[in-house]
Amino acid sequence: MEDPKTADRRLAVVxxxxxxxxxxxxxxxxxxxxxxxxxxxxxxxRFGVDRLGDRPVMTGGKNLGRKYSALREFLAEFGEPEYEEFGINTSRVLDGKILTLDSKQGALDKISRLRRLGPVRDLLKLAYLGFLVRRKEENRFLGSAAFIRIADRNDDRPLSAHFSPRIVRNMFRPMNVRMNGAEPDEVYLGTFGTNLNMIMDTYDQLTHGISPIIDALAKVVRVRTSAKVEQLLTSDGRIGLGISEHGGPVTDHYYDGVVLASPAYATAEIVKSELPALSDLLAEVKYFPAAVVLVEYDRPVFGSEVRAIVLDDGPCSNAGVYGINDLNIVRYTFSGRHARPTPTDDVLDEWIDDAEHHLTCLLGVENLRRVHTVKRIWDAAYCAYVPFHGKFLSQVHAEVAATPGLELAGDYLRGAPLEASCRSGIEAADKLLEQLKSAPVRTGHR
Ligand SMILES: Cc1cc2nc3c(=O)[nH]c(=O)nc-3n(C[C@H](O)[C@H](O)[C@H](O)COP(=O)(O)OP(=O)(O)OC[C@H]3O[C@@H](n4cnc5c(N)ncnc54)[C@H](O)[C@@H]3O)c2cc1C
Structure with missing residues (x-):
């Protein structure tokens, strides 16, 4: 028999x-x-489903940490997925030499390499923050009590102001540019736990990409694509959405509950007319652009020792293999201040040529031929949050709580890593289910 609490109750996730x-x-x-x-x-x-020649690829988030338990559970709902190891392997050029950090290196080896990145005082501060992240799971995500206290004491100045220029340049810049598209003077210590957690994990990727999972999901959940939500509607205690499908006129649709799982800037637009205070708060969240280019070459570019190189003197911030067994496919990432504003297609082509030249000189590889290329420009690739993020979260939650049937999810709530965004989705769904338990059952939707 149908459960009268859920029967006929229609929910929307944007x-x-x-x-x-x-x-x-x-x-x-x-x-x-x-x-x-x-x-x-x-x-x-931002998984960035795409193709490189015949091969399905991802131009967005693809590396899945071993600690991504919620995300891995979600994927396992559709059958046990096949993973291939990616590890952590990153190199940078210091004093003209390539210095590599790899998840397979022993602890002593790693420490001696880390010592070259910054002074001991900074490494000790970092070790303390790392201890917090390791000790309690909540510290891996935004909004934990420990990082709220850290923000209270430190977020009046950016991250770069709390450490020496050497570690900022050698370690934080590559980390922030990679994970937030931001420079260290554009992010804050109160949100640093999510970044640290990323470098304390080791990574796999899906052998067949995310597409099979998406296809399986679309068989169990009703999906409307090419449907842009223009506006949240709240009237007579009802909640709805103004939707334009395939660029057509906006039509109103009412639901028993809505989760807005769009990035902060998009959610700010959707709620603007009905919830202006929430809109203003969300509009404060910073996002930075990036361009990602995958190039398949006619032969290997990287070797098994060095699989990625951080670059810091131009728009290309990182060049690395696409997968551990794809030494001939290079993923170039253009992010950080040198890669702004977002490039035109012609400018991006110049950046690719320069990055390729730089990389091949460093690795000593000559006369490569490009077989396939795929380019993706993300205007708002990565979330870089706000200072005093805990306070921001409390304000957002208070505004949302005043609108029955509404919940929010997305990278700006728990963090930009896929696991954090996934958890924000589960949390929003749980909160909506809790609300629906006590809400009266309505019949009929207009
Ligand atoms: C280049 C790149 C590499 C990354 N690498 C990694 C990685 O290796 N590992 C990792 O953990 N993380 C990585 N990330 C971060 C991670 O991919 C993202 O933070 C995460 O995918 C965000 O998920 P989301 O669901 O919050 O947002 P999104 O994936 O952006 O989903 C939001 C969706 O909402 C839709 N939308 C927006 N507005 C509307 C509207 N008005 N109406 C209807 N739909 C709307 C958008 O089209 C979009 O599909 C990477 C990100 C990028 C850009």
Missing amino acids: GAGIAGMTAALHLQQAGYEVELIEQMDVLGG
């Missing part, structure tokens, strides 16, 4: 990135009819 996909599945599994609404014609958001 945004089909990892946050929205997890929220939608969670709500569907609780017995509700769910619509997953996505403005693009493909699902996946």
Whole structure:
């Protein structure tokens, strides 16, 4: 028999990135009819589903940490996925020599290499923050009590002001540029736990990419693609969305609950007319651009020892292999201050030529031929949060709590890593389910 609490109750999840996909599945599994609404014609958001020649690839987030338990559980809902090891392997050029850090190196070896990155005083501070992250799981995500206290004491100045220029240049810049698209003077200590956690994990990637998972999800959740949500509607205690499908006129749709799982700037636009205070808060969240280019060459570029190189004197911030067994496919990332504003196609082509030249000189490889290339420009690739993030979260939660049937998910709540965004989706779904338990059952939707 149908459960009268869930029967006929229709929910909407806006945004089909990892946050929205997890929220939608969670709500569907609780017995509700769910619509997953996505403005693009493909699902996946910043997974960046694409093709390199015939091969399905991802131009966005693809490296999955061994500690990504919620994300791995989500993936396992569709059958045990096949993973291939990616590890952590990163090199940088110091005094003209390539210095490599690899997850397979022993602790002593790593420490001696780390010592070259910054003074002992800074490494001790870092070790303390690392201890916090290791000790308690909540410290790996934004909004933990320990990092709220750290923010209270430190977020009046950016991260770069709390450490020596050497470690900022050698360690934090590559980390922030990679994980937030930001420079160390554009991020804050109160959100640093999520970044540290990233370098304390080791990584795998999905052998067949995310596409098979997305296809399986679309079989169990109702999906509307090419459907842009223009506006949240709240009237007579009801909640709804103004949606434009395939660029057509905006039509109103009402639901029993809505999760907005879009990035902060997009959610700010959606709620602007109905919840202006929430919109203003969300508009404060910083996002930075990036361009990602995958080039398949006619032969290996990297070797098994050096699989990625951090570059800091131009728009290309990182060049590395696409997968541990794809030494001939280079993924170039253009991010950070040198890579702004977002390039035109012609400018990006120049950047690729320069980066390729730089890389091949460093690695001593000559006369490479490009076989296939795929380019993706992300105007708002990475979230770089706000200072005093804990305070921001409390304000956001208070505004959302005043609108029954509404919940939020996305990278700006728990952190930019896929695991954090996935958890924000589960949390939003759980909160909505809690609300629905006590909400009266309505019949009929207009
Ligand atoms: C280049 C790159 C590399 C990365 N690498 C990694 C990595 O290796 N590991 C890792 O853990 N993380 C990585 N990340 C971070 C991670 O991919 C993202 O933070 C995460 O995917 C964000 O998921 P999300 O669901 O919050 O947002 P998104 O994936 O952006 O999903 C939001 C969705 O909402 C849709 N949307 C927005 N507005 C509307 C609207 N008005 N109506 C309808 N739909 C709307 C968007 O089109 C989008 O599909 C990377 C990110 C980038 C850009």
